[in-house]
Amino acid sequence: MTHQLRHMLRDDDITHEEQKQILKLGMKFRENRFYSQPFAGPQAVAVLFDKNSTRTRSSFSIGVAELGGYPLVIDKSSSQLGRGEPVADTARVLTRMAYTIVWRTYGQDRVEEMAKYSTVPVINALTDDFHPCQVLADFLTIAQFRGGVDELHNKTIAYVGDAANNMSNSYLLAGAVAGMDVRVAGPQGFLPRKDIVDDAKRIAEQNGGSILVTTDPREAVDGADCVFTDTWVSMGEEAEYAIRSKPFWDYQVNDKLMSYAKPDALFQHCLPAYRGKEVTPSVIDGPQSVVWDEAENRLHAQKALMTWLIAWQREDPSLLGECA
Numbered sequence: 001m002t003h004q005l006r007h008m009l010r011d012d013d014i015t016h017e018e019q020k021q022i023l024k025l026g027m028k029f030r031e032n033r034f035y036s037q038p039f040a041g042p043q044a045v046a047v048l049f050d051k052n053s054t055r056t057r058s059s060f061s062i063g064v065a066e067l068g069g070y071p072l073v074i075d076k077s078s079s080q081l082g083r084g085e086p087v088a089d090t091a092r093v094l095t096r097m098a099y100t101i102v103w104r105t106y107g108q109d110r111v112e113e114m115a116k117y118s119t120v121p122v123i124n125a126l127t128d129d130f131h132p133c134q135v136l137a138d139f140l141t142i143a144q145f146r147g148g149v150d151e152l153h154n155k156t157i158a159y160v161g162d163a164a165n166n167m168s169n170s171y172l173l174a175g176a177v178a179g180m181d182v183r184v185a186g187p188q189g190f191l192p193r194k195d196i197v198d199d200a201k202r203i204a205e206q207n208g209g210s211i212l213v214t215t216d217p218r219e220a221v222d223g224a225d226c227v228f229t230d231t232w233v234s235m236g237e238e239a240e241y242a243i244r245s246k247p248f249w250d251y252q253v254n255d256k257l258m259s260y261a262k263p264d265a266l267f268q269h270c271l272p273a274y275r276g277k278e279v280t281p282s283v284i285d286g287p288q289s290v291v292w293d294e295a296e297n298r299l300h301a302q303k304a305l306m307t308w309l310i311a312w313q314r315e316d317p318s319l320l321g322e323c324a
Helices: 014-033 055-066 085-093 107-118 132-145 149-154 165-179 194-207 217-221 236-243 245-252 291-314 319-324
Strands: 044-049 071-075 102-106 122-124 156-161 179-185 210-214 226-229 265-267
Touching: 014 122, 014 132, 014 149, 014 165, 014 291, 014 319, 044 055, 055 291, 085 107, 085 132, 102 107, 102 291, 107 122, 122 132, 122 291, 132 149, 132 165, 132 210, 132 226, 132 265, 165 194, 165 210, 194 210, 194 245, 210 217, 236 245, 236 265, 245 291, 265 291, 291 319
Parallel strands: 044 071, 044 102, 102 122, 156 179, 156 226, 179 210, 226 265
Antiparallel strands: none
């Protein structure tokens, strides 16, 4: 392990082997929530929120505490960032006090600027472009139910719905890093950006996976090991639901669409879910759904990620235990 400041700003900031190491560490935290305590002291982790949150706030706050640290949770309304302080200035202050910075914000450029001026790891807890912490939890869930981390590269995953959002982008990149066969389906006008697809295809080729972007939800789901979806309307767009949702009804995850996947296919949703819209109650509340394990795995995956980043910074692989 070479001394290097590492951040997690987008899903391809780690390699195939590094992703496996983080996920295996996540499995250790599933088995023992106090497997490692790199923030014992307690040392503070700054957890910043420009957007509302339930799962991210809970999992990071509890996770930092279980890692032996103190979660310094700061909302936009109570911070100088919310009053226009430059990101660089906030970074310069927090980096002298906190041991890691976690930020849920809007533009990807904001977390990138925070990382530029930080001397501690910065974690993207969701931006408009990517949601890497969620996808680590999602892949940990597949590993939990389908043969472990070493079998992820043999899996086919399908994401259907708004394929132009941050979840679609993260599935493309993270799935490519894992060496999975990744399929993404959405209506015309709601497909991922070319540069992200190109990056995913390049990474997938290196790791033995593949990328398919289509407008046909059946093509995406056919033979898949796991089917994902997300709300059709992102935070801040709720007033436009009736208009925004029109293109997506053919992409609803219902029993018929799930029937095209493998008989034992898993269903996952990053939540919150709107039953009867992007997913039917029969699917999300049915036997193939693992959404509650998925939500719990945010805690374990994020603890693994924070521990892994700190182990890099401190040149201390002992923090990773058996996963070093």
